[in-house]
Amino acid sequence: MSIGKTILGTLRQQQNLGDYRKKHWEGSFEDYLDIVREHPEVTRTAYQRLYDMILSHGVEESYEQKEKITRYKFFTEFAAQHGDAIYGLDRQIVNLVNTFKSAAKGYGTEKRVLLLHGPVGSSKSTLARLLKKGLEQYSKIDEGMLFSYTWRGNANDGTWHKCPMHEEPLHLVPFDLREGLLAKINEDRQPADFPVTITGDMCPFCRQMYNERLAKYDGDWTRMLEEVKVYRLILSEQDRIGIGTFQPKDEKNQDSTELTGDINYRKIAEFGSDSDPRAFNFDGELNIANRGLVEFIEVLKLDVAFLYDLLGASQEHKIKPKKFAQTDIDEVILGHTNEPEYRRLQNNEFMEALRDRTVKIDVPYVTRLKDEIKIYEKDFNAERVKGKHIAPHTIEIAAMWAVLTRLVQPKHANLTLLQKLKLYNGKTLPGFTEDNVVELKKEAVAEGMHGISPRYIQDKISNALVAHPEEGCVNPFMVLHELEAGLRHHSLITSPEQLQSFRELLQVVREEYEDIVKNEVQRAIAADEDALTRLCSNYIDNVKAYTQREKVRNRYTGNFEEPDERLMRSVEEKIDIPEGRKDDFRREIMNYIGALAIDGKKFDYKTNERLQKALELKLFEDQKDTIKLTSLVSNVVDKATQEKIDVVKSRLTRNYGYCEVCSTDVLQFVASIFARGHAKK
Ligand SMILES: Nc1ncnc2c1ncn2[C@@H]1O[C@H](COP(=O)(O)OP(=O)(O)OP(=O)(O)O)[C@@H](O)[C@H]1O
Ligand SMILES: [Mg+2]
Numbered sequence: 095m096s097i098g099k100t101i102l103g104t105l106r107q108q109q110n111l112g113d114y115r116k117k118h119w120e121g122s123f124e125d126y127l128d129i130v131r132e133h134p135e136v137t138r139t140a141y142q143r144l145y146d147m148i149l150s151h152g153v154e155e156s157y158e159q160k161e162k163i164t165r166y167k168f169f170t171e172f173a174a175q176h177g178d179a180i181y182g183l184d185r186q187i188v189n190l191v192n193t194f195k196s197a198a199k200g201y202g203t204e205k206r207v208l209l210l211h212g213p214v215g216s217s218k219s220t221l222a223r224l225l226k227k228g229l230e231q232y233s234k235i236d237e238g239m240l241f242s243y244t245w246r247g248n249a250n251d252g253t254w255h256k257c258p259m260h261e262e263p264l265h266l267v268p269f270d271l272r273e274g275l276l277a278k279i280n281e282d283r284q285p286a287d288f289p290v291t292i293t294g295d296m297c298p299f300c301r302q303m304y305n306e307r308l309a310k311y312d313g314d315w316t317r318m319l320e321e322v323k324v325y326r327l328i329l330s331e332q333d334r335i336g337i338g339t340f341q342p343k344d345e346k347n348q349d350s351t352e353l354t355g356d357i358n359y360r361k362i363a364e365f366g367s368d369s370d371p372r373a374f375n376f377d378g379e380l381n382i383a384n385r386g387l388v389e390f391i392e393v394l395k396l397d398v399a400f401l402y403d404l405l406g407a408s409q410e411h412k413i414k415p416k417k418f419a420q421t422d423i424d425e426v427i428l429g430h431t432n433e434p435e436y437r438r439l440q441n442n443e444f445m446e447a448l449r450d451r452t453v454k455i456d457v458p459y460v461t462r463l464k465d466e467i468k469i470y471e472k473d474f475n476a477e478r479v480k481g482k483h484i485a486p487h488t489i490e491i492a493a494m495w496a497v498l499t500r501l502v503q504p505k506h507a508n509l510t511l512l513q514k515l516k517l518y519n520g521k522t523l524p525g526f527t528e529d530n531v532v533e534l535k536k537e538a539v540a541e542g543m544h545g546i547s548p549r550y551i552q553d554k555i556s557n558a559l560v561a562h563p564e565e566g567c568v569n570p571f572m573v574l575h576e577l578e579a580g581l582r583h584h585s586l587i588t589s590p591e592q593l594q595s596f597r598e599l600l601q602v603v604r605e606e607y608e609d610i611v612k613n614e615v616q617r618a619i620a621a622d623e624d625a626l627t628r629l630c631s632n633y634i635d636n637v638k639a640y641t642q643r644e645k646v647r648n649r650y651t652g653n654f655e656e657p658d659e660r661l662m663r664s665v666e667e668k669i670d671i672p673e674g675r676k677d678d679f680r681r682e683i684m685n686y687i688g689a690l691a692i693d694g695k696k697f698d699y700k701t702n703e704r705l706q707k708a709l710e711l712k713l714f715e716d717q718k719d720t721i722k723l724t725s726l727v728s729n730v731v732d733k734a735t736q737e738k739i740d741v742v743k744s745r746l747t748r749n750y751g752y753c754e755v756c757s758t759d760v761l762q763f764v765a766s767i768f769a770r771g772h773a774k775k
Contacts, residue, residue, distance in 0.1 A: 117234060117328055118326065120324070120325045121323070121324055122319070122323070122324065123243075123319040124319075125324065126241060126324040127279070129241070134279070134280075134287065134288045134289070135237075136239055137262060137264060137288075137291070137292075138240075138288070139204070139293075139424050140386055140387065140424050140425045140426050141194060141197040141198045141204050141426055142198040143232065144194055144225065144229060144387065145191070146237075147228050147229060147232040148166055148168045148191055150168075150232065150237055151166065151167040151168035151171065151228075153165065153166055153167065154167065158520075160528050160529070160532060161532070163185075164184070165184055166187060169183075169224065172224075172228060172231075173224050176227055179472065180217055180220060181460060181466075181469055182460035182462050182464075182465025183217065183457065183458075186455060186458070189455050190208075193453055193455065197426075203453055204411075205410075206451050207390075207405075207408045207429055207451060207452045207453070208428050208429065208452070208453050209431060209454045209455065210222070210428065210430035211430070212432065212458055212459075212543065213432060213433050213458070213459060213542075213544060213545070214432050214433075215548050215549035216457045217457060217548075218430040218457050219391070221457065222389045222430060229337065229386050230328075230331065232329075233327065233329040233336070233386075234328055239326060240326075240385060241324050241325065241327055242256065242260040242261060242263065242324070242325060243257055243263045243322050243324045244257065244323050244325060245303040245307070246322070254323065255303065257299065258297065258376035258377065258381060258382075259297045259299075259385075259423070260327050260335060260382075260384055261296060261384065261385075262292075262385070264290075265292070265295060265300070266296070266319070266322065269295075271315070294422030294424065295422055297371075297422075298415070299372065299374070299376055302370070302372065304318070307321045329385070329386045335382065336382070336384065336425075338382050338387075340352065340389070340390050340391065342391075342397070342400075350378075350400055350403060351416070352378055352379060353378045353379055353380045353400060353404075354378040354380055354403060354413050354415040355376040355377055355415045355416075356377075356378070356416070357373060357374055357416065358373050358374060361373040368417060369418070374415065374416075374417070378415070380403070380407055380423060380425070381413070381423075383425045384424060385424060385425065386426070387426040388428070389430075390404070392430070392431060393429030393430065393431055394431045394436065394439050398445075401445070401447075401448050404429075404448075405448060405451055407425075408427050411423055411424060429452075433543060436454075458543050459500050459542045459543070459547070460497070460542070461497055461500055461501060461542050462497070463490070463497050463515060463516075463519040464519055464520070466494075466496055466497050466548070467490055467493045469493070470489045470492065470493060470548070470551065470552065470555060471489060474555055481566075482565075482566060482568060483567040483568070484567070484568055485569040485756035485760075486750055486752060487570055487610055487611070488570045489555070491574065491603050491606075492555060492573050492577065493551070494606065495574075495599055496545070497515055497545075498512065498515060498599045498602065498603065499544075499546040500542055500545030501518075501545075502537075502540075504538075506534075514534060517530075517531050518534075524670065546596070550584070551577070554577050554580055555568075555573055557576045557580075558572040558573045558575070558576045561576065565755070566755050567753055567759075569759060574603070577600060578600055581593060611763065612767060614750055615742070615760060615764040616711060616714040618745040618750065619742050620710045620711070620712075620713035621749065622713070625713055626699060626710065626713060627699070629665075629709050629712065630699040630705070632661070633661065633662060633665050634687070634697070636658050636661060637680045637683060638684060639657045640657040640662065640680060641677075662680070664712055665708045666679060668707070668708040668712055668715075669705075669707055669708040742761065746760065
């Protein structure tokens with residue numbers, strides 16, 4: 095068999111024809127009434143469908159820094175599947191979803207323009223893109239199905255004319271029959287069931303078709319329905335069905351027809367008048383987005399004249415195509431704008447009407463390092479960056495700088511910006527409680543609305559990746575270099591002071607990087623497992639005796655002695671356990687060991703990350719003299735030293751994710767710090 099035939103054969107088996115038929119379902123109006131009776135949710139409004147779509151992916155709740163966090167999996171799991179996960183904006187997303195919820199319930203927000211507002215590159219477009227994708231996908235599954243209808247052509251030649259605005263088929267029911275029909279459909283429903291309602295009327299095109307056909311059947315509506323076919327509607331941005339996007343061009347070039355449709359000049363000759371709906375294309379963004387969502391990019395750049403179209407669309411759910419009466423629409427209107435445009439709006443009296451009718455949702459930058467790192471790992475990971483290794487901490491350092499530029503200087507005299515960043519990131523610092531962190535967040539009102547955008551960081555990491563084609567590995571220095579070099583031409587930096595402060599923050603992260611790698615190298619040097627196990631059991635023996643107020647047996651002399659306070663403290667100090675907290679720390683460890691013992695398990699220092707770090711640093715201190723780090727920077731290295739270096743390098747590779755290139759770099763770098771005599775600790 096030929097390869098082509100085999101491939102097609104396999105693909106044929108993979109096709110899901112049942113699913114295809116379901117998605118392309120067609121039937122009579124009568125069939126549709128059966129569906130409505132059985133699944134009343136098919137008649138939901140656009141807001142209700144959007145809200146249910148988000149909920150359909152599930153919700154998780156957790157507590158972070160004393161705050162209850164609700165997380166909609168739509169924005170995490172579904173989004174991640176589409177390479178668009180949103181990080182660190184849980185609270186803002188809750189605001190957004192609550193707005194959808196109240197609109198779904200008809201509490202008023204459905205009459206407003208939703209405005210995502212935030213600095214450039216804060217994921218506003220990403221959010222809008224996700225919602226559109228979510229709606230498309232939801233319309234394809236049973237839970238989210240919806241329907242529209244099409245008219246048989248006059249000539250009865252097999253042509254059909256779809257409603258250009260994909261209206262709900264129930265719009266076909268004349269007003270005087272609606273009450274009776276709904277009473278039947280909603281008969282014996284439970285209060286919790288979704289009640290079917292009918293709002294709105296047909297579009298001008300369908301009115302024309304309707305009237306013509308009604309005349310043909312001498313006013314018999316039920317017979318007229320024979321000219322109608324109902325079909326399952328699948329929303330699709332690409333096909334301009336139920337999903338629209340409007341992007342204002344320059345102000346002179348804006349044209350309302352892009353929103354509400356335009357005359358089809360070729361057809362005027364055929365139908366004789368420009369007010370015949372058949373000679374009109376109802377294909378503006380607001381028309382085609384009916385039943386779904388329309389996104390207004392840079393909505394405030396819209397010419398004032400069109401803002402009125404937008405206001406009508408949101409407030410009345412009606413649009414006015416040229417030469418036609420007001421037309422009902424049912425769609426979610428989502429605009430976004432960045433900070434400078436929004437400020438312009440606030441100072442503009444003409445815009446008052448708009449301001450009053452918008453619900454503003456802030457979308458700030460992320461201020462938690464962990465989340466910022468995830469944004470970059472989305473694009474820069476081993477999967478996507480092929481043939482180049484990204485040295486440990488490269489992304490972390492860039493993200494750290496980005497977050498620092500966004501933080502407001504704390505009022506606390508003895509708290510640096512970097513420490514604040516660490517507190518936000520979930521680290522505990524002596525003297526600061528979770529309440530302090532909540533307090534810090536409260537005092538910094540506009541935090542996250544300024545600073546460096548993720549886009550700048552993404553661009554500079556890409557630059558660093560391509561700037562050194564000869565290198566197999568990109569490291570933090572290369573990225574820091576790109577970040578700094580780009581600052582001079584950064585169009586959004588407005589003052590020399592700001593430039594200066596961003597530069598100083600680069601220095602802050604450089605120093606932090608030194609600390610991080612110094613630590614890591616020291617730990618790699620000391621990561622001799624036997625020595626660590628010995629040190630650990632010695633420490634634990636002492637801690638046990640201390641907490642139980644006993645004596646320790648000296649291994650060499652066999653004598654019983656007081657616990658060795660100096661030893662214990664020299665370990666604990668390595669991970670900043672203050673004197674006042676030492677009892678807690680020791681008790682915690684003993685409890686942990688006790689709990690393990692109940693399960694018949696033995697304690698292993700590797701299961702306690704902090705203790706492991708403390709032990710490694712202590713061991714390094716004890717053996718500092720046996721490996722001369724500084725000798726690394728000299729050109730002549732004897733055989734014994736080289737062997738030790740190789741061991742350290744392999745530990746760096748195995749335990750910390752270094753490669754051959756960057757482990758050599760980092761050892762050299764740390765050695766040079768020691769050579770400069772900068773060893774702080
Ligand atoms: N909180 C976040 N979570 C995940 N990705 C983010 C986040 N913030 C920004 N990004 C990423 O930053 C980039 C810019 O985002 P996006 O284009 O959505 O921003 P925007 O707010 O629309 O910007 P602009 O105002 O310039 O149009 C994208 O790659 C996006 O994935
Ligand atoms: Mg955008």
